[in-house]
Amino acid sequence: MSKKIQNTPGSSKKSIIQRLGGQNVVVLLIVLALLAFFSITSPNFRKYSTILSILDYSYYITLIAIGVTFPLITGGVDLSIGTGLICYSLVGGYLVVYQGWPVWLGMIICVLAGAVIGLLNGILIGIMNLPPFLATLCTMMMTRGLGSISSKGLGIPWPTAGTEGGWFRTIFKLNIGDLKLPLGFLWILLLVALMSFVLNHTKTGRYIIAVGCNKEATRLSGINIKTVYIKAYIISGIFAGLASIAYSAIFASVYPGTGAGFELEGIGGAIIGGVSMTGGVGSITGTLLGVFIICILKTGLPFIGLQANWQQIITGIVLITAVLIDLNRNKKKLIR
Amino acid sequence: MGDLILTMKGIDKTFPGVHALDNVDFELYRGEVHALMGENGAGKSTLMKVLTGIYKKDSGTITYDGNVVEFTSPREAQQAGIVIVHQELNFLGHLTVAQNIFIGREYMKGKKIDDARMIEEAAKLFQRMHVNIDPTEKMSNLTVGKQQMCEIAKAISHDAKIIVFDEPTAALTETEVEELFDIIRDLKKKDIGIIYITHRMDEVKVITDRVSVMRDGAYVGTLISKDSTKNDIINLMVGRVIYEDPKTKSMVPEGAPVVLKVENLNAGRFVQNVSFELRKGEILGFAGLMGSGRTETARAIFGADPKDSGDIYINGNKVDIKSPKDAVNNGIGYLSEDRKRYGIVVQRDVAENSTMACLDNFINGIFIDKKKEDSETAKYVESLAIKTPSVDQLVVDLSGGNQQKVVLTKWLVRNCDILIFDEPTRGIDVGAKSDIYKLMNELVKEGKSIIMISSELPEVLRMSDRIVVMCEGRKSGELSIEEATQEKIMHLATMGN
């Protein structure tokens, strides 16, 4: 009947990454390799407290990375998540510490603030058609200033562990007697599972991927792409809000003017984990693994005695490598 | 054929600077295949976009299934049962076939998308179409032909009452075209009305019932397909008969030197040990089926793709071409088959696109001499009859045929001696085709040499002095124009299957 023409991509060679089982597997292997490396070169690394440190450090980055995966998949980006998370923490923290609001309410404010900025981003990008880089750069600056204003330039110390409001820290770090449990990791895993489901099995996620593949085709299929963009950025905003809670819970105080640079770690983690900058590709588990590489590097490098600036250089190299691999993968697709 | 399902009356639409639709009428019966033809820029696509809710008409009425309708979005039209399969493939590469087909109307299990059901339904669809495609395959991994089949499947799955096909066979092989026609005959039996936009005259006779022709935004007339000749249709389209006979004799002067020699070229699966020569003043036709490796060969010669091995000689000297820059420096120009992706920079204007390949000639100190750019371009706009309000017009706003002319201008401005034309007249109206043929002949008279890759046999027979036939990556044969016939070419093109 029909003559079957072979379904093959232009290049018949499978890339090394594909042969090894896909990007997720490769990233996982790198994570394990890094852990092994640091454990061997620095005996102090092998302690339980180190794992706790790595996890502590990872919560807020993982959360913003999960959130920003969605705008990235649409082919956009959200630069406001870094200064944003500090801003939301300052806003919520100010209300808790200086206005006496209960901590749970402060936490809700954090998430709401994130959602509001996310909505703003979504409107700028989805409805007014501004380039995502530009729009989120603006909200990045806005949140930086906003945070400063809300806290009146002060650093905000959220309630410490022993005090009345300090219970929220136990969401992430639960101490039962002498046993220290990184409870936060459990929530992260749950959120990863949840957002994975949202991305791959709900209309919201499906259309976000679709828009990232081909905006015009999606539009012509009758889908309202404006709402797709808005949803993607609101998700990013909400997760920045969650990240602000995580950051406040782990670290002693939150200071205005900080946070610039977190977004690059979040975005970097997502890209290492397989999200493509051109859109349409990405997985939440991949993002989680990618973030872990960054966290392990950041925690481990000081252990082997490297001074801070070298740490930055190495992290930068890892990121560049990930981006190059991503670009190379897309180049292969174009040759057909 | 059943009763009237669609009547479009007095449709008018103006864009800034262009009166795209001028009081156009069109009607369609149930179970009818109605061809819509016209030069590029005639308004066929625009008319269909008005029908399917992508554009809003300025005036006129559309009566569909007995009711006057006004669609404000593609979704509305889809839900009403009017679907369009676009000329430019619009699919979502990273999603699977099934996910693409049901995008926007997914089967749900509560909040969860029922991917399993979609795969099932897609498989059933392909079975009905007698087409062999795996619904779980990622769209970007399919060949162009298969991707088009998926688009068609998507349209059919909409339970449509009217399906518009916009140049559906452009990227299909002969077999796939037959499959498409079978599907269309099937649809006819189901009383679905089909609007069939095409440039291919031979298809009109085979599959359509009536032909309506548009020219310059206006409706010209309707013919009964089986009672009309090609000339009749062309007459309506351009108002003149331009049909010419195939070339009988090679125009290459005796003893012409070899300007390009390719020896044992290898580049992946699609280019295996290809060798040939091109002589000065010659038009060398490259015939073959889709996937035979003609484009890949051209790209390898041009340095656009890396080659595994092989030698290239220009005017007797061995050259090392590692990138398009090397090729251009050696005087080779390449007009690719997908001009939007590879030929033009759509966001820039005509003048910029034209001078892109040799901007050095237009530099004045450190600045670009815009005046010189514009005047050079204007010359070509005139000689190629490019339909554009000015040289500052953005290329994206031109019709396909005119965009092609802009690409050609780019290489002519560069003064390339060896030109590779890859499907130069695909998606171009008859009038512009004729212009391009004339141009090609003029170019070779001036002493340039052309390799012309084409899937249209009449075109190959009409223009070539010699024909190289490729089949599945290999050169399967060579024919002089004197001995070539459609049958002989087809024989060589399908050898070894």
Added chain:
Amino acid sequence: MSKKLLSLILCIVMVASLLAGCGGTSSTPAQSSAPPASSKPADPAPEAKPADDEELNFAIIVKSYQSTYWLAAVKGAQEQMKIKGVNATFNGPNSESDIADQVQMFNDAINSKPDGIGLAACDPSAMLDALQAAKEAGIPVIAFDSGIPDAPAGSVLATASTDNYKAGVTAAEGIWTALESRVKNASGKIRIGVVNQDATSESITSRGLGFIDKIFELCKAAGKSPAVVGNDYYVGKAKDKGNEGSADVIIEVRVPSQTTTELCATEASAILNQSDTIGVFGSNQVAAEGILTANQNLGVLGSTDDKVIAVGFDAGSIIKAAVKDGTMYGAVTQSPLKMGEVTIDLLIAAAKGEPVSDVDTGGAWYNKDNMEDPSIAPNLYD
């Protein structure tokens, strides 16, 4: 409007907001960017009319009026005002990054023709023109908390600030009270860590250096061979860096790439994780808080002989709580109260035409025993 135009406008807005609001320094009130308070020779006062005491009016502008550190400075000034019988108005921008606001306030102050202006500059380099204007108007300026190194000659007559090097020395002396016997009796190698701010902030690097040099000296006097290792800048600037190979006391200096809590925590972690660490110093509030954060997972800090002795800088509720319960052995606080007092004194002297010179308002050691003392407590802001 066209996308291009909108993008252009947004860019302009962004650039404008950058210029107006971006203070750059992630400083809290405690992290002043004062240069080392080198004593400048006393400048002769400009042609200030010798005014009579009671009618002296001054304008005092703080870095950020709402912060508790500055509230303490203001309080100190106000007390002194009453004692000396002079008047002063107080003003300050909303946050330390509102540089343009502060410049405006300063210029307004000039127009009100006070007998002198006290200034804690958000951004010293932004004040230069305004200082020149003050000089030409014959108004003496006293800087406090942060010096203004490039001030036009004769515009700023003196600076009242913390001598950061000395403050570092104070911290070293404080930690020595807990470590002295452990160092003397140690049989193997021991380690004392320092978490510092980057070399770009001169004032705080001198804190670190003060600590490093003093500890080095104390260890040597106790018969040990110390060595300074780690961040190249500090190792290079230390008075004596010793010989790492043969040392039995390692003074390890770590500097995060940015002074943020999480990065300080990571560096502190690296120090605290080493089994031979007996003490650690965080030279500003963020570093000290970073040490405390790192301790959350390790639990090694305390005030007894089996624990690691941690010493911090400045205050803030987290450090205060840690000092109170002994997790942090002690800390060094700056003296905003004294700073305010001294500024008034200097202003009075300058307005009268008397010679003035820089004053070190000093850093005071505090721990859980003396935290509540009336001389210390008011300096410990939240």
